Amino acid sequence: MINHPTMQTKRINLWSSPRNISTAMMYAFAQRPDTTVIDEPLYAHYLTHQQTDTEHPGKEDVLATMENDGERVVQHVILGNYTTPIVVFKQMTHHLIELERSFLKATENVLLIRDPRRIIHSFAKVISNPTIQDVGVKMQYELMLELQACQKLTAIVDSKRLLQAPSLVLEQLCARLQIPFYQSMLRWEAGARPEDGSWDEILVSSSTSIHRF
Secondary structure: OOOOOOOOOOEEEEEEEEOOOOHOOOOOOHHHOOOEEEOOOOOHHHHHHHEEEEEEEEOHHHHHHHOOOHHHHHHHHHHHOOOOOOOEEEEEHHHHHOOOHHHHHHHHHEEEEHHHHHHHHHHHHOOOOOOOHHHHHHHHHHHHHHHHOOOOOEEEEEHHHHHOOOHHHHHHHHHHHHOOHHHHHEOOOOOOOOOOOOHHHHHHHOEEEEHHH
16 A cells, blocks of 8 residues: 655656656756656666566666665655655656556656657667567556546657757646746756766766757
């Protein structure tokens, strides 16, 4: 049984497939003065319950440094207490396995989508022979239907449109989320960032804005 929080913290899940714009979105939200960001809190849970043989870079470090129990992650991280009024979770849709999902009703949920052909082409550069379970596109579609059914799908963001017009798309997204838009969301320092997960050491970006992702 999940105990839903009574705090008025706005909790936002950014549900993405791998090799999408999720890191850029996390960086953008991290520039806000009112927001805490969390990088893939369910990753260790996913690796514990992984249903494919795919090897993930940094797996041992992730399992050693992150909470492996997804239910505890939900209770203490996703539904935990924060000092900022907004908390944003960069999430991979395929991490949402072997987990009771009623917590989704206590959060805002945004789907980040990309052309599946581009996802597979990009993902295959870092993961050998990815399966449909690894890329999470089918699961993202199923999650969309589930969120629509319970009226908890706040927005769908197409990576192509975001890259073409980041200011406009982020303004529209913030309006949907009923939070102010900040120009600071459009730019950040290059290199590793404190919000990065331990696995991102091998994927450090030289970008300084969504334009350059």
